[in-house]
Amino acid sequence: MAGPATVLAISGGVGGAKLALGLARELEPDALAVLVNTADDFCHLGLQICPDIDTLLYTLSGRSNRSQGWGLEGESWQVMAALENLEGETWFRLGDRDLATHLWRTGRLATGDSLSTATRALASRMGVDVAVLPMSDDTVSTWVHSDEGDLSFQRYFVQRGCEPKVNGFSFRGIEHAAPSPEVLQLLDSGRVAAVVICPSNPFVSVDPILQLPGLWQMIAALQVPVVAVSPIIAGQAVKGPAAKMLAELGLSVDAEAVIRHYNTHYPGLVDTFVIDEGDATLAAAISELGVSVAVTDTMMRDISDKRRLARFVLSRAGH
Amino acid sequence: MAGPATVLAISGGVGGAKLALGLARELEPDALAVLVNTADDFCHLGLQICPDIDTLLYTLSGRSNRSQGWGLEGESWQVMAALENLEGETWFRLGDRDLATHLWRTGRLATGDSLSTATRALASRMGVDVAVLPMSDDTVSTWVHSDEGDLSFQRYFVQRGCEPKVNGFSFRGIEHAAPSPEVLQLLDSGRVAAVVICPSNPFVSVDPILQLPGLWQMIAALQVPVVAVSPIIAGQAVKGPAAKMLAELGLSVDAEAVIRHYNTHYPGLVDTFVIDEGDATLAAAISELGVSVAVTDTMMRDISDKRRLARFVLSRAGH
Numbered sequence: 001m002a003g004p005a006t007v008l009a010i011s012g013g014v015g016g017a018k019l020a021l022g023l024a025r026e027l028e029p030d031a032l033a034v035l036v037n038t039a040d041d042f043c044h045l046g047l048q049i050c051p052d053i054d055t056l057l058y059t060l061s062g063r064s065n066r067s068q069g070w071g072l073e074g075e076s077w078q079v080m081a082a083l084e085n086l087e088g089e090t091w092f093r094l095g096d097r098d099l100a101t102h103l104w105r106t107g108r109l110a111t112g113d114s115l116s117t118a119t120r121a122l123a124s125r126m127g128v129d130v131a132v133l134p135m136s137d138d139t140v141s142t143w144v145h146s147d148e149g150d151l152s153f154q155r156y157f158v159q160r161g162c163e164p165k166v167n168g169f170s171f172r173g174i175e176h177a178a179p180s181p182e183v184l185q186l187l188d189s190g191r192v193a194a195v196v197i198c199p200s201n202p203f204v205s206v207d208p209i210l211q212l213p214g215l216w217q218m219i220a221a222l223q224v225p226v227v228a229v230s231p232i233i234a235g236q237a238v239k240g241p242a243a244k245m246l247a248e249l250g251l252s253v254d255a256e257a258v259i260r261h262y263n264t265h266y267p268g269l270v271d272t273f274v275i276d277e278g279d280a281t282l283a284a285a286i287s288e289l290g291v292s293v294a295v296t297d298t299m300m301r302d303i304s305d306k307r308r309l310a311r312f313v314l315s316r317a318g319h
Numbered sequence: 320m321a322g323p324a325t326v327l328a329i330s331g332g333v334g335g336a337k338l339a340l341g342l343a344r345e346l347e348p349d350a351l352a353v354l355v356n357t358a359d360d361f362c363h364l365g366l367q368i369c370p371d372i373d374t375l376l377y378t379l380s381g382r383s384n385r386s387q388g389w390g391l392e393g394e395s396w397q398v399m400a401a402l403e404n405l406e407g408e409t410w411f412r413l414g415d416r417d418l419a420t421h422l423w424r425t426g427r428l429a430t431g432d433s434l435s436t437a438t439r440a441l442a443s444r445m446g447v448d449v450a451v452l453p454m455s456d457d458t459v460s461t462w463v464h465s466d467e468g469d470l471s472f473q474r475y476f477v478q479r480g481c482e483p484k485v486n487g488f489s490f491r492g493i494e495h496a497a498p499s500p501e502v503l504q505l506l507d508s509g510r511v512a513a514v515v516i517c518p519s520n521p522f523v524s525v526d527p528i529l530q531l532p533g534l535w536q537m538i539a540a541l542q543v544p545v546v547a548v549s550p551i552i553a554g555q556a557v558k559g560p561a562a563k564m565l566a567e568l569g570l571s572v573d574a575e576a577v578i579r580h581y582n583t584h585y586p587g588l589v590d591t592f593v594i595d596e597g598d599a600t601l602a603a604a605i606s607e608l609g610v611s612v613a614v615t616d617t618m619m620r621d622i623s624d625k626r627r628l629a630r631f632v633l634s635r636a637g638h
Contacts (some may be wrong), residue, residue: 007577043429044420044426045423045425045426045429046365046366046367046421046422046425046426046429047365047422048365055499076395076397078395078397078398078416079397079398079415079416079418079419079422080419081419082415082416082418082419082420083419083422083423085419085444085446086419086423086441086445087444088419088422088423088426089426094422096397096398096415097397097398097401097402098407099398099418100399100400100402100404100407101405102365102403102409103364103365103366103398103402103407103413104402104638106364106365107363107364107365107407107408110364110365122405125404125405125406126405156467158342178347215427226353290393
């Protein structure tokens with residue numbers, strides 16, 4: 001085992017990044033690695049855009065716009081205004097500072113860097129000392145099957161504002177995608193002491209990661225505590241379409257449906273499921289699924305909430 | 320002959336765009352077409368950048384930054400500042416409004432539009448009613464052979480500030496490139512009544528256009544007046560490296576060397592060569608080359624200069 005014991009956090013965008021920030025404040029930099037969804041990534045106007053990686057980097061470096069929930073604090077919109085004047089595609093709002101990130105990354109990828117290598121260099125330039133690991137260097141693209149047909153993720157999520165009713169998802173390219181070399185190296189290092197599945201969307205953030213060929217089985221084989229945090233609190237998603245998706249898929253809109261989903265697709269993977277105090281009545285039913293239940297206030301309003309939830313999760317992971 | 324008699328102006332960037340603007344003010348919109356160099360085009364940070372086309376569009380739409388000689392008036396630099404913070408590639412200065420142009424174009428090309436089609440749509444959005452025709456929809460790239468080795472054009476021109484000593488040029492891809500469909504259509508229409516070779520750099524702006532397979536021969540075969548304007552005034556280029564290139568290639572640094580270059584490579588093409596009053600002593604030697612010489616004040620300081628030179632050139636083209 002080279003290096004210290006490490007917590008591996010599995011994360012999508014906003015909700016996951018909040019807990020990742022709490023974990024980053026509670027752990028030494030080399031004791032945390034964040035494994036990030038890249039199936040939302042897309043090429044737009046020539047630029048390679050990685051929304052979840054950027055949300056992590058912006059959040060961990062203190063650059064994120066907290067009131068807006070995405071993008072950068074103090075952002076300006078000169079390019080978008082000019083693009084609007086040209087009657088260009090402006091449905092995906094690209095702030096000026098955010099654009100610099102996409103240009104930087106696209107330039108690096110064009111020179112032959114892998115997404116992992118480019119992300120590591122970008123994190124370093126932003127002063128992020130936690131390892132932010134793209135799930136894969138290969139292209140995986142989430143497609144949303146809906147009552148309006150098949151939509152690429154950003155078309156569904158941003159352009160259509162999650163309005164179409166979903167009936168399923170697929171991750172194009174996943175069957176030929178490999179976990180990124182750094183992820184495989186970490187899993188093989190003997191350093192991973194616990195795994196945290198952040199309160200991210202189960203269907204479009206966590207699933208693409210865990211469904212990479214062999215990945216969830218490798219994690220299960222580590223035989224370390226795996227703690228998942230429910231993204232559903234009192235029947236609602238804090239942010240994003242998770243609750244709406246549960247309803248449209250005909251599932252109950254509560255934390256129990258989330259752990260049932262994980263248990264069905266990744267049997268035996270999750271040891272402990274963290275739910276909100278408001279959902280304490282679900283504890284008995286969840287226990288019957290063979291999963292330990294831990295109840296706490298899971299709403300992360302400010303940094304002290306994030307740290308408190310991180311400490312709670314770490315304690316349940318035996319850390 | 321469908322449509323009115325048309326003047327075809329052959330142009331690179333800044334110097335050519337000045338005369339093109341003068342011509343645009345003197346002629347009806349459908350009586351002028353500008354054939355623009357695309358061999359300076361390059362892909363940078365994922366974006367398809369066409370410096371000469373953009374200079375034309377910005378100049379003809381009144382958007383150009385006149386004091387700077389490139390880019391847009393009232394430009395802002397938010398993205399560049401952020402890219403600099405990321406220690407990104409900032410040697411090619413991309414203003415925010417200019418970036419919108421590149422994003423717009425790159426998005427269009429990604430959907431399968433040709434450069435010609437994208438340029439026509441962009442011109443229309445900018446209110447440019449003159450036809451701005453990319454020389455080719457195929458990729459042609461100017462390489463500069465120098466004492467520092469082979470450099471791509473923008474590396475030489477922008478990043479190295481034209482510092483390396485040149486010993487030649489090549490236009491990669493030109494042997495397989497075709498003039499754009501709109502250019503071929505115009506040449507075939509019977510509408511072209513005169514051709515003006517603008518005061519652009521002979522080596523890196525005019526040559527790539529005229530050396531497209533078959534193009535200069537097609538122009539010569541039109542049997543219409545061809546008037547070229549010298550980019551060299553009193554041994555100096557108004558802007559850009561033309562004078563420096565002449566010297567480094569071992570040629571005399573004057574207007575005569577320019578017409579000798581055209582006469583050597585495109586024998587019989589140029590009927591009339593317009594030189595500056597300050598170069599009147601060269602008239603006799605140029606006449607001996609079998610080319611008519613026309614002498615006038617060719618310096619274009621303001622719009623009235625541009626219109627005056629345009630009128631002068633048109634009169635020499637029998638227009």
